[in-house]
Amino acid sequence: MALALATATGASARVVECCPPLASGFSAAANAELGTEGPWRRGSRGDVLLERPITGDATVPVPTESSVEWTVVDTNWTTVSGMGAGWLGSVLRTLDDVVLVTNASLPGVRRLESCAELLGRDALGVVVGPTARRWPRPVKVAAAGIPAGVHLTDFPLDSRLQVTGMTPDPFPAPLLKAAQNVLALLRKEPT
Numbered sequence: 001m002a003l004a005l006a007t008a009t010g011a012s013a014r015v016v017e018c019c020p021p022l023a024s025g026f027s028a029a030a031n032a033e034l035g036t037e038g039p040w041r042r043g044s045r046g047d048v049l050l051e052r053p054i055t056g057d058a059t060v061p062v063p064t065e066s067s068v069e070w071t072v073v074d075t076n077w078t079t080v081s082g083m084g085a086g087w088l089g090s091v092l093r094t095l096d097d098v099v100l101v102t103n104a105s106l107p108g109v110r111r112l113e114s115c116a117e118l119l120g121r122d123a124l125g126v127v128v129g130p131t132a133r134r135w136p137r138p139v140k141v142a143a144a145g146i147p148a149g150v151h152l153t154d155f156p157l158d159s160r161l162q163v164t165g166m167t168p169d170p171f172p173a174p175l176l177k178a179a180q181n182v183l184a185l186l187r188k189e190p191t
Contacts, residue, residue, distance in 0.1 A: 001101045001126060001155065001179075002074035003029060004171055006048045008179035013070035014049035016063045018079050018088060020056030027052075029166035037064055045168065062087050077115045097124065097186045100150065103157075104129025109142040112150075122149040124185055129157050153185060 003026070006013035017026055021041075030043025030050050039061040043050040051063055060079060073091065080088045092098065100115050102108035104127050112125050125146060129135070132154045135143070146152060155178050171179075 001099070001128070002072045003045070003048065003050070003166065004175055004179035005099070005182060006070060006072045007046065007171060008176055008183055009070045011069040012047050012049075012067075013072065014051060014066055014068045015072045015074055017050070017052040018060040018073060018075035019052075021053065022056065024052050025166050026050050029168065031168045040064065059086050060088055077111075077118070092119070098122075099124045099126055099182065099186070101126045101128065101155075103127070104135050104139055104154070106136075106138050106142050109139055109146070113142070113146050116147045116150045122151075124182065125150045125152045126155045126182060127152060128155045130154070151185065153182065155179075155182065 002015045002017070006015045015026070017024060021027075026043070030045050032044045034042040034044060034049075036042065036054060037051075039054050039057075040051045040063060041054050049066065049068060053061060060075075073088070073095075075088060080092050098119060098121070100112050100119070100123050102112040102125070109127065112127070116123060116125065127135075127143075132140075132143075132152070143152060156174055158172055158175055160172070161175075
């Protein structure tokens with residue numbers, strides 16, 4: 001999701017992935033590896049800079065300054081709110097936009113609900129899987145408990161990426177279109 005959003009901006013962007021190296025989804029996603037800068041391994045994929053920590057330290061290092069137009073921080077709730085959250089915890093409170101991502105399952109929607117309540121502010125909830133009208137009934141019922149400040153939208157699941165994970169190959173057109181739709185929702189003025 002993070003890389004799809006960064007790609008869909010159509011501008012210079014970067015994704016700062018805040019997980020241990022063994023959990024990285026970007027280890028094979030770059031078209032070019034750019035080496036390391038401080039505690040970060042860097043790569044590029046078109047106009048998108050990918051940064052991921054070199055070590056699995058408990059505290060995610062502060063990323064370097066960048067002149068890109070968009071920065072997408074890819075993290076999980078445990079990293080943001082746990083011991084040693086450091087800069088991530090403060091960034092979460094000051095970001096203009098927060099996107100919470102989960103899968104179209106009962107546990108996934110319940111996790112999204114819990115994260116939204118802990119976040120305590122407006123956010124966009126993105127549910128990866130079938131369209132909302134095709135969610136199983138228990139998922140629809142669970143989604144009704146999402147706080148009012150969280151707007152839900154669905155995002156297609158790509159079967160190829162389920163098998164291969166991220167590669168340097170371009171995103172399928174439906175995924176880029178869905179990412180552009182998510183960006184359009186973020187850019188809307190509140191009503």
